Amino acid sequence: MAQSNQGIQTLLEAEKEASKVVAKSRQYRTQRLKDARTEAQKEIEALKAQKNKEFVEFEKQYGGNTDETVTKANAETEEQLKEVNTLYQKNKQQVIEKLLSGIVNVQPQIHPNAKKAKPAA
Structure with a gap:
């Protein structure tokens, strides 16, 4: 044991x-x-x-600098606005003349697809 x-x-x-x-x-x-x-x-x-x-x-x-980016974008926008205004002033009279000539000098014509109506019998 x-x-x-x-x-x-x-x-x-x-x-x-x-x-x-x-x-x-x-x-x-x-x-x-x-x-x-x-x-x-x-x-x-x-x-x-x-x-x-x-x-x-x-x-x-x-x-980049956000101020520089904003300034650059504003300058480009101003330049484009000046260009658009210059073109507007340059072509304004021609556009007015074309519009008036189209309104004043109307020459009515029958459309080439229009067919002469047949008299009802």
């Missing part, structure tokens, strides 16, 4: 030792997960900072 008790005692000690190893492994795994999360968060922050920097550079390069 003593040998049986000693075998059981050895098994219990081995089980305790195994549970300690399992607990230690779980603790190690948990710590590794925490470290991995921390490292991943640092990488994410670094990548985010880099992308923000690239965006600011891109915006500076291609965005």
